[in-house]
Amino acid sequence: MNKLYRYIPEEVNNKIQKGSYRLKEHLYIICDMIYRVGIFRKEGQYYSNTYVDIPYSYFRDIITFSPNITKAKDYLISEGIIECDNHSSKKNGKALGYRFRSDVISKLIPVEIKKGTLKKQIINNRQKRNNLVNSKYKEYKNHFLDTFKIDTDAALDYINALFDKRISELRLNHANNDITDFLKEFNKITIQFNYLYMSIHTIKDGQLFFNQNDTNNRIDTNLTSLKSELKQFIISSSNLIQIDIINSQPFLLSIILNEEKNSSIDRKELIKYTNWTRGGLFYEKFTEEYIKKHNSKIARKEIKELMFCIFYSKNESYVKQKAIFKNIFPTISHWIQQQKLQNHNALAIKMQKFESEICINKICNKLDIQKIKYYTIHDAWLVSQEYVNATIHIIEDCFMKTHGTKPKLDSKEIGNRKE
Incomplete structure (x- = not known):
């Protein structure tokens, strides 16, 4: 041994x-x-x-x-x-x-x-x-x-x-x-x-x-x-490319919100949120809106941390930070708070289950059928260069067939280390 x-x-x-x-x-x-x-x-x-x-x-x-x-x-x-x-x-x-x-x-x-x-x-x-x-x-x-x-x-x-x-x-x-x-x-x-x-x-x-x-x-x-x-x-036998869903968590939430059709959410507000996320521009648009309302800048990293707080923390935590999101999306913010009334991680679990169903059960299953070798990081896939186009097609196709929309994707090389 x-x-x-x-x-x-x-x-x-x-x-x-x-x-x-x-x-x-x-x-x-x-x-x-x-x-x-x-x-x-x-x-x-x-x-x-x-x-x-x-x-x-x-x-x-x-x-x-x-x-x-x-x-x-x-x-x-x-x-x-x-x-x-x-x-x-x-x-x-x-x-x-x-x-x-x-x-x-x-x-x-x-x-x-x-x-x-x-x-x-x-x-x-x-x-x-x-x-x-x-x-x-x-x-x-x-x-x-x-x-x-x-x-x-x-x-x-x-x-x-x-x-x-x-x-x-x-x-x-x-x-x-x-x-x-x-x-x-x-x-x-x-x-x-x-x-x-x-x-x-x-x-x-x-x-x-x-x-x-x-x-x-x-x-x-x-x-x-x-x-x-x-x-x-x-270490990989060939160059690894990471394929990410751009603004993944906000995007997945937009699908949930649209499919649940909750009447408490303002229609115009939902359309704005949906357009931002499905266009892959959530963080950019959020920055623009923030500058207009506050006449000051906010870094992309801060917005990501803000969304993390919104999805994963208790309603009574990070109140100041959450007020920033609430100021732009008041009825969506209220819906999120309602989801977490009984259990603060209820929304996070709901979103992660939703993510797993599409990203693991459907997309990874299709990759297996196509004999594409990959690694996953929940909502991202690492594949060799030769499989990039086929993987992107599978991701987009699974989202379209299941939810009638597809995410914006980003591909980047993460390393080139051989044994």
């Missing part, structure tokens, strides 16, 4: 090595899972040291004797290595949350798992989860698990250089500032590094996952959790 590693902060490893805990590999597994689960769920987006909810079954799938899990977690907490939020709810699907203490946050390092039974459980657990995916995705799943690779050395060089640059800038900017502010920003930069580092090493180690999310039906893989700046390091 090949060597198998877990990844934990260097300061955590120092504490573990100095301690007397006998089953150290159990500590490695629990600590590793905090970042590992975080990248799979795309948590840590803003790199704050938030709690990561980890179901007890995740630990038990690897450390099969429950008392050993309890002992290991209690030890890590008592030694000031991790913290637990002590809050779980079966009704709300909330597991206990864990995070590292701020004073042990440091760059991840590899630690080897040598115990044969633990290695076997890790490998079997991964295979079991991958095998749960619906058989209709078998062709894509096999292609992904057999071929997806990354230029590890180049990717690690990139994130290490990025880390060094940001730490240098931080020291320069905080030369005379309070140490507390410096450490807070230092931890944020380090957490970002760790998420990137973990993403790279899971691929390097062959720890590939291919799961279908039970909540939104999306296919989650190492690629869907990979930050955009690391896509350039994907």
